[in-house]
Amino acid sequence: MLVPKHKVLIVRCDAYDPERIAGIVKQGMQELGARPSGRILLKPNVVIAHPRRFPHAFTRREFLDGVISAVKARAENVKEIAVGERSGIVIPTRYSFKQAGYLDVIKRHKVKAYYFDESRQVPVRLSKPGRLRDNVYVPQPITECDYLINLPKFKAHPWCRVTFSLKNFIGLQDDRHRLVDHNLFLEHKIADLQEVIEPKFIAIDGIIAGQRMMLTPTPFPLGAIVMGTNSCAVDTVACHMVHIDPKDVAHLRFAAERGYGPMSLDEIEVAGDFPLEEVQERTQSFEICFERIDDYFRDDGNLTCTVGTFPEEHSPDYCWGGCPGALQEAMHIFKTFYPEPEKRMKRIRYVVGKVAGPLDLEGDERVIFAGNCTSWEGRIGGDAVKIESSYKTASAVDERRTRSHDMLLKMSKALWNCARKRSSRYIRVTGCPVSVAEHLHYLSTLGKIKNPNLEPRLMSMVYIAYWRMRISRFLNRFLRITLR
Ligand code: SF4
Structure with missing residues (x-):
């Protein structure tokens, strides 16, 4: 047939x-x-x-x-x-x-x-x-x-x-x-x-x-x-x-x-x-970007990436669905606010995945250890540092018991983490994935560049929408009333 x-x-x-x-x-x-x-x-x-x-x-x-x-x-x-x-x-x-x-x-x-x-x-x-x-x-x-x-x-x-x-x-x-x-x-x-x-x-x-x-x-x-x-x-x-x-x-x-x-x-x-x-x-010249971050940021100023291995058999060399892509998007968001953030920022090493061996950091270079799957052990500025993986595979994550990922909570947590570690050479960022918004906080704090998340005009409008969303969510979920 x-x-x-x-x-x-x-x-x-x-x-x-x-x-x-x-x-x-x-x-x-x-x-x-x-x-x-x-x-x-x-x-x-x-x-x-x-x-x-x-x-x-x-x-x-x-x-x-x-x-x-x-x-x-x-x-x-x-x-x-x-x-x-x-x-x-x-x-x-x-x-x-x-x-x-x-x-x-x-x-x-x-x-x-x-x-x-x-x-x-x-x-x-x-x-x-x-x-x-x-x-x-x-x-x-x-x-x-x-x-x-x-x-x-x-x-x-x-x-x-x-x-x-x-x-x-x-x-x-x-x-x-x-x-x-x-x-x-x-x-x-x-x-x-x-x-x-x-x-x-x-x-x-x-x-x-x-x-x-x-x-x-x-x-x-x-x-x-x-x-x-x-x-x-x-x-x-x-x-x-x-x-x-x-x-x-x-x-x-x-x-x-x-x-x-x-x-x-x-x-x-x-x-x-x-x-x-x-x-x-x-579409001969249509551009796709499907590049690893260690290649993508290779010649791009003060951000360099060290990418290790990843804990799932179907993709041991790279995590295409999480933190690395969020880093790329975050860097491009900076660019919509001002030119060349990668040159304005202080030197940052972004480490993701299971990494072995020394990081060979420059004198003033600071390190972001991004994502739950990341692990590394060595010395930074004379201090012994041990980063351990807390990654859970899909079957170990219960979709009925997930975190809220509320905008304000995430922002407060990131800003608190940044404040706590402001004079440290490195910062550990947990999450699987670490979101684009969180990347903006950490990159701006460690790189000492302006944080688009805190742009006053943008944020005042986002906050108004946020509180309307919270009220409406409450009414909708518990009283079945929808705000227009
Ligand atoms: S923490 Fe999760 S999302 Fe981030 S790189 Fe590792 S596996 Fe991917």
Whole structure:
């Protein structure tokens, strides 16, 4: 019997014009037979957003605007249309939605916003062979929706190579659960999340794509909207659009192996008005950053990295899902605030993994021992130093008993740790992973450069959003009342 191929559309669109986007997406839905109904939830990528500092990190407001118009035109028997997301690096999603310009769009279309960091988190039982865990926690609106529409941003990613439809599911989880397995098991975690719910329609914002980093990508005018109804098929085509072999994207490989969809173009019908070959011609210079930190910071001023070995058999040479990538993103965040932080900072050695032998430090060089898996023994400035690993493998971490990762708590802990060790030559930073925000604190303290986390204008707005989030979370979780 002939198995029908999954269809993926690549359609030209070179401007953030909501009307044009609405027309393209409506036509795409027709061609793919997508007919939203019931409780419809749109999941964009708003990992971080700011019109000036992070303009290319998130699904653009005009894109969301156009998709909502298309959904309204195509939908039937609608009970609710909502937009839901959890931003990254512990920033309240309310703040990110405001910075992304979503609040006007949501208000104008009279749809609902779900801030997943304020929602009740409910366990979902997993059963697929090959899963990492038996349960994952997701926000209640995800378990209640009838029709999930995934709206990723087309971006490179320093941890996973790329982020398209499958990877966008990391934004389903709140901070308490998001950082569980966000380490050597990140790619397995992404595959696990696919069992919670399958999107029924996917539209990737590839009008201006993001290169290299995921929080601070450089723009690339790709001029495309990619649409489909299967995440693996859409991600496979998106990989080929930027010359990546889908087999090299581990979460796509895992998802395909677990039966979520294809990862071969032979099983996909690629259509639309933008031929794949022409896209590939345009993306000859598209930049991916998938580099180890000891190479990445080799010639980069006063930060050098010593990378050891790692405690899981599937990736003993490097941890692609945790601390090293967070260091890269943190250094790029400094750059959005002022130029050349790597030259302004005092000399820092960043040590991660199990490291043996002397570090051969420069006279004034200070050391960050980052992450629970890090161990080292030797002398620093004449003192004997012993750093021991406290790493726990996935099966030893109980996802039901996780830490809150509250923004204020994390910040207080990091600042206290920095104050306590301000005159020491080294600092031990625990966590698996150590987050991007924590990296900013430690690098700025040891390197004596300005801390973007403490920028007054930025922080005053983040704090207002933080307290609204806390109040709303309380009302939502215990009294079932939602603040607008
Ligand atoms: S501590 Fe950091 S580097 Fe080590 S396994 Fe965990 S996330 Fe990876």
